[in-house]
Amino acid sequence: MTEFRWNRVGLTTPTTWEPSALERDGFLLECEGQPVCELKWRTIQGRFSFEKHIKKLSKGHKNVAIHAVDIQDAPEPWRNSVSTIEQSGMEVHSFIWSLHNLKGMGAALHNPATGLAVLIQFFLASDSSTPTASTVLASFKDFSTGKSTPWAMFGLEGRVPTSFVLNTFSFKPGHYSVLYWLPKSGKQSDRTPPGKGPGVALSFERFAPASVLLKETNLIEWSHSNLDPTLPKQLLTDTPANEVAWQGVTKSSMLRNMLGRSVYEQGRVWMTDTGNAILCVRAYGHLDMPQATFQTICESYAVV
Amino acid sequence: MPLFKKRQPQPVITRAEALQMIPVRNSAVEETNLNNGLMEIAYPLSVKPWFGKIAESVGLWDKRPMIKRLELDEMGSFVWSSIDGKSTVKQLAEAFVKEYDVQLREAELSVTAFIKTIGQRGIIGLK
Numbered sequence: 001m002t003e004f005r006w007n008r009v010g011l012t013t014p015t016t017w018e019p020s021a022l023e024r025d026g027f028l029l030e031c032e033g034q035p036v037c038e039l040k041w042r043t044i045q046g047r048f049s050f051e052k053h054i055k056k057l058s059k060g061h062k063n064v065a066i067h068a069v070d071i072q073d074a075p076e077p078w079r080n081s082v083s084t085i086e087q088s089g090m091e092v093h094s095f096i097w098s099l100h101n102l103k104g105m106g107a108a109l110h111n112p113a114t115g116l117a118v119l120i121q122f123f124l125a126s127d128s129s130t131p132t133a134s135t136v137l138a139s140f141k142d143f144s145t146g147k148s149t150p151w152a153m154f155g156l157e158g159r160v161p162t163s164f165v166l167n168t169f170s171f172k173p174g175h176y177s178v179l180y181w182l183p184k185s186g187k188q189s190d191r192t193p194p195g196k197g198p199g200v201a202l203s204f205e206r207f208a209p210a211s212v213l214l215k216e217t218n219l220i221e222w223s224h225s226n227l228d229p230t231l232p233k234q235l236l237t238d239t240p241a242n243e244v245a246w247q248g249v250t251k252s253s254m255l256r257n258m259l260g261r262s263v264y265e266q267g268r269v270w271m272t273d274t275g276n277a278i279l280c281v282r283a284y285g286h287l288d289m290p291q292a293t294f295q296t297i298c299e300s301y302a303v304v
Numbered sequence: 305m306p307l308f309k310k311r312q313p314q315p316v317i318t319r320a321e322a323l324q325m326i327p328v329r330n331s332a333v334e335e336t337n338l339n340n341g342l343m344e345i346a347y348p349l350s351v352k353p354w355f356g357k358i359a360e361s362v363g364l365w366d367k368r369p370m371i372k373r374l375e376l377d378e379m380g381s382f383v384w385s386s387i388d389g390k391s392t393v394k395q396l397a398e399a400f401v402k403e404y405d406v407q408l409r410e411a412e413l414s415v416t417a418f419i420k421t422i423g424q425r426g427i428i429g430l431k
Contacts, residue, residue: 018409033319155407173406173414209404212378276405 012139077134114144159300200285243270
């Protein structure tokens with residue numbers, strides 16, 4: 001089974017399911033080139049109306065027949081999965097849809113404790129797909145609460161403190177990057193997009209294949225020339241376990257100190273034992289992240 | 305303005321079909337092993353007829369095939385040397401995974417991008 005953890009939600013799927021589209025608040029999974037599951041979510045304030053969402057869906061997809069399903073009429077595996085999710089305190093409303101020869105089943109989930117509203121739908125190739133879809137539905141997790149939030153995507157996994165919000169990400173061959181953001185005020189406002197204003201950026205990167213990248217250089221030289229050439233070389237330290245670490249103030253002046261705009265940076269780069277990759281975690285911005293927190297974040301980051 | 309709206313190109317074949325295609329080298333391509341373990345390939349440049357006529361009329365071209373050289377990096381050299389006229393794109397990607405220990409999807413993207421680039425230059429064909 002593969003675990004997908006992304007921007008506070010999680011799903012466990014068969015290993016043959018892989019992401020074909022990824023957004024900050026949604027992803028589409030496919031199996032052998034065919035879509036199998038789509039997940040979208042957002043945090044809402046106030047009451048959640050399932051009927052309103054079904055109406056909205058029907059309006060947005062005029063050719064698709066969407067009908068709410070009473071839980072008693074749903075297949076048994078689906079009923080069991082809904083019951084499992086409801087036990088965790090979430091509200092679940094199921095629906096079915098059909099378009100020409102395509103059909104599917106889905107559910108709108110709402111967690112009143114966190115305000116998370118989720119729309120999950122499965123593309124059912126045949127009736128035998130329902131048990132698999134039900135198992136995947138039952139695996140749904142809301143990670144909005146807790147001290148740290150996990151993320152796992154494209155063979156990487158890590159944990160970030162819950163106060164950080166997902167900013168940008170890119171998964172290109174050879175270079176994966178996931179960037180989180182924490183505003184200096186400590187809470188992300190709805191008006192300002194992540195990454196704007198004073199705050200701390202936390203980046204997770206993976207470079208591969210390490211054997212090619214480090215062919216005529218070493219990790220310390222590579223880190224300096226590829227990660228941040230502006231980083232003072234004296235900050236970089238080559239630790240014995242084949243890793244490079246740095247910590248310090250990279251931009252400082254009397255004016256910056258007075259305005260509280262000194263830029264702190266700490267980072268760690270290391271080679272993985274498996275996967276022939278270089279992993280890098282960096283925290284930089286206007287707040288000095290406690291070293292213990294940074295250490296915990298680095299320890300959680302790994303190739304799956 | 306629908307008249308001027310650029311249409312999104314639709315894929316002619318599926319991803320699975322594309323991965324089952326077999327790259328075949330152009331017989332006119334010559335390869336040279338460089339001292340650093342990398343490879344350089346020399347391939348005849350296809351000249352557009354209108355450009356050829358102009359170049360010929362001003363004495364810039366004597367109708368001999370123009371040769372262009374392309375130096376491949378380590379991974380490009382590996383994929384090029386794996387193209388044997390029998391292996392499919394998928395098999396090349398799997399060999400790439402075995403050699404460099406990267407993810408299969410990542411290898412498929414890298415290998416297909418490389419094959420597309422050299423295919424556009426007429427260095428290989430696909431069957």
